[in-house]
Amino acid sequence: MTIRRPLVSGNWKMHHDHIEALHTVRDLGLRLKAEDVARVDVSVHPPFTDLRTVQTLVEQEHIPVAIGAQHCSDEDAGPRTGEVSPRFLARLGTAYVIVGHSERRTLFGMDDAKVAATLRAVLRHEMTPIVCIGETEEQRSRGLTEAVLEEQVMAALSGLPPEVLGALVIAYEPIWAIGTGQAATAVDAEDACVFIRSLVTKVGGDGAAERTRIQYGGSVTGENATDLMAEPNVDGLLVGGASLEAPAFTDIIRATGACYRS
Numbered sequence: 001m002t003i004r005r006p007l008v009s010g011n012w013k014m015h016h017d018h019i020e021a022l023h024t025v026r027d028l029g030l031r032l033k034a035e036d037v038a039r040v041d042v043s044v045h046p047p048f049t050d051l052r053t054v055q056t057l058v059e060q061e062h063i064p065v066a067i068g069a070q071h072c073s074d075e076d077a078g079p080r081t082g083e084v085s086p087r088f089l090a091r092l093g094t095a096y097v098i099v100g101h102s103e104r105r106t107l108f109g110m111d112d113a114k115v116a117a118t119l120r121a122v123l124r125h126e127m128t129p130i131v132c133i134g135e136t137e138e139q140r141s142r143g144l145t146e147a148v149l150e151e152q153v154m155a156a157l158s159g160l161p162p163e164v165l166g167a168l169v170i171a172y173e174p175i176w177a178i179g180t181g182q183a184a185t186a187v188d189a190e191d192a193c194v195f196i197r198s199l200v201t202k203v204g205g206d207g208a209a210e211r212t213r214i215q216y217g218g219s220v221t222g223e224n225a226t227d228l229m230a231e232p233n234v235d236g237l238l239v240g241g242a243s244l245e246a247p248a249f250t251d252i253i254r255a256t257g258a259c260y261r262s
């Protein structure tokens with residue numbers, strides 16, 4: 001039995017204004033029963049403008065989900081027009097921050113150095129980073145998956161002490177699987193997660209790697225969640241489209257919990 005508690009995270013990307021967020025999280029709160037979250041951690045990652053609304057609702061109604069952000073600055077304050085400080089997120093009770101999502105990397109020029117700096121900024125404020133890595137379709141077809149993952153993991157994690165590594169979340173999100181309806185097979189996801197865990201071992205030893213949670217993301221649904229979560233090294237799911245509506249997201253949370261029932 002693994003010592004890692006699974007984490008199911010809903011990345012809303014640029015969907016749902018704060019009113020829609022309110023409805024979605026309230027709906028989620030009505031659906032989630034104590035048994036659904038007894039063995040699973042859940043986080044929701046709304047747009048920045050929704051965070052305060054979601055935080056207030058979650059606290060008032062004791063909804064069993066953690067607050068997550070989708071990105072933040074690597075600096076705490078300063079002339080950074082349009083950026084959001086990790087300090088502000090921590091102040092809001094944010095527990096998790098997605099760092100280096102492939103959309104930030106490809107659309108907004110976030111390079112490995114920026115990912116490493118942002119990850120450290122999140123840690124400075126005692127939040128948990130969800131560090132995203134993954135290969136493109138072209139890299140996969142050229143047999144470069146492991147090389148790409150190694151470069152991304154080493155750039156982000158090198159130099160972090162074992163206790164910090166053990167508390168991290170890494171999300172394996174193959175870019176070809178994001179928003180395409182074509183999820184990785186459970187076996188491919190498992191192979192990638194095993195490889196990523198071996199990289200964490202390289203950086204911080206077995207003790208750390210045994211505790212690091214590694215999520216899979218890319219076209220996750222209530223249907224494929226069970227197969228993915230049945231794999232021993234897949235410790236959770238980072239869900240885009242299927243996290244936008246409470247019924248579908250609840251199905252994924254329940255499928256995850258069912259895999260962890262002893």
Ligand code: 13P
Pocket residue numbers: 011101173177178179180181217218219220238239240241242
């Ligand atoms: P989809 O679940 O919509 O494929 O998105 C995955 C993702 O990018 C989550 O961060």
